[in-house]
Amino acid sequence: MFKSMQWKIVLIFTLLILFSVQFFGVYLLQEIEEYYLKDFSTALESQGELLASFLKRHLVDKQAEMYIHDLVKGFGHQAGTEIMVLDSFGRVISSTSEDPELLGQRIVQQEVTRALTGTKSEDLRIIPDTNQRTKYLALPVKAGQDVVGVVYQVGSLESIDNTLQQIRVILMTGALLVLSVTAFLGFALAQTITRPIREITFKAEILASGDFSQQIKINEEDEIGQLGKMFNHLAFQLDDTLQEIYAEKSKVESILNYMTDGILAYNRQGRLIHINPAAKMMLGLNDKKSEEEWTRKLLEELFPEEDMWLVLEEEKQLAKEFTRKEKEMILKAFFAPFKTKEGSLTGVLIVLHDITGDRKLSHLQQEFVANVSHELRTPLTTIKSYVEALINGAMHDKEIEEKFLRVVEDETDRMTRLVQDLLILSQLDYRQVRWNKQLVDLNTLVKEVFEQIMVDLQEGQILWKIKIPEGMPPLYVDKDRIKQVFLNLLSNARQYTPQGGKIILEAEEEFQEIKILIEDTGCGIPPEDLPRVFERFYRVDKTRSREYGGTGLGLSIARQIVQAHGGEMFIESAPGEGTRVSFTLPGFKDSEKTGGEQCGGKT
Ligand SMILES: Nc1ncnc2c1ncn2[C@@H]1O[C@H](COP(=O)(O)OP(=O)(O)OP(=O)(O)O)[C@@H](O)[C@H]1O
């Protein structure tokens, strides 16, 4: 309790007043006592001397005892004072006391003995019976050089002591009163100082627990008021700064969480302090322990200490590429240090960038350019060699000339087809195709396509079958483009199916979608090639495909057209048994029901 400032102030105040009152009281009492005692002594002395001067002549005369007695009795002395006249032997001749036994008694007190030798002597003693201070004064009565007697006075200091006691009581009461008033005033004063301090302390505690809305009511403009004002300002500033920090933190967290690049942050000791979801995904990390171990190893392997110094001291950029075989991912790791305001190193960051896509794309682009150049060069070389042969004389032979010109025409057609295909692909890529959508009856469309390839089918002695159930809804598609899809798929089926093979075209309605299946009994596609047949220029058997004039773009164009219509295309195949290509197209509601089944075959 006495630790509190309030009590300390009260205690200091009280002690201060107590000491002052005590000091003042003691000093005052001493002075008063001294004054009274001096006054009393002076009175005794002058009274004694007066009596001695009267007695002198009688004491010389030994017969004058009666006179002495009368003189002593009649001497107006101070109240409470006893006067004794002693002869030159110290015996009591006369006394103001009523005690008859006193007369003739010899007084042997030291002051009397000394007075008998001619020296005035006095003493202050406490009478044990009454416990009262008493003043003793012995004055020698001299006749010439001889001491003829002694006036011995015994004066009680009772009245002086009583007076002093009264003063003491008054002083004590006053001191007590002053002390209580001081304690009360001290308490009140301490309250006015400590109350606002206590309030500030209380609010500071709430502030420390995170509630920054605390404000202090300012009543005075004094130092405490200033402190309160500063507190309010501090709370406001803190709140403001913390809000800013929170906003900044959540912004940074959102950026880190939603960015596609991986971020790993390490402290100075190389311990992982932050990892964002993208980094976890790229590194395939899912539990905390492996995260710690793995990321530490990653830092040590990618950026050994000597490399780090290059970055820290020479401020060089560090970036390294590494592959994650499990995920077939190529990652580029950038190393960046982060520092305090003063420039000392706090930790390091690794930024992971997935460059797999970029690499694949650039690889595809290179492959594409190489393929296009190759596909164009081959017919051009053929044309050039045939034209040269014609110039060199072959044109004079009509039969050879026509044959050679046919080859040139074929190769030109092939080039034109290739350029057209490339054009379609680039239009599809850049979404520049103008889709001329209309309601198309599937049966009619299929019939038209089959008419186009009929000669081919007949030449190859291929059996064919169309299974389209009745009541199929019409398609809402770009007729020419979808026709091209059918043509590309059917010509593939025709090309890769040997003589006597079979092609079946089936259609079915599935969840408001039209699913079309084109199945053949051809050579099929090996499983390792199957995932790549939709790639541009990909052909399983290049020489064989080229014989048919294929460039490897047919499937890729067909799938892109289907996808542009909101459908999807799949391919299944078993080598030696056949291939099945299926694709979906969105159906059209409220349509006219048309359909049927047609069968065809070798004619
Ligand atoms: N029905 C099928 N049976 C067997 N192999 C097929 C079949 N359809 C496609 N393929 C294989 O897939 C490859 C790619 O087919 P795609 O139609 O894209 O090219 P292409 O037929 O070679 O040339 P293009 O169609 O451009 O004239 C073909 O080269 C062939 O090897």
Ligand SMILES: [Mg+2]
């Ligand atoms: Mg094809």
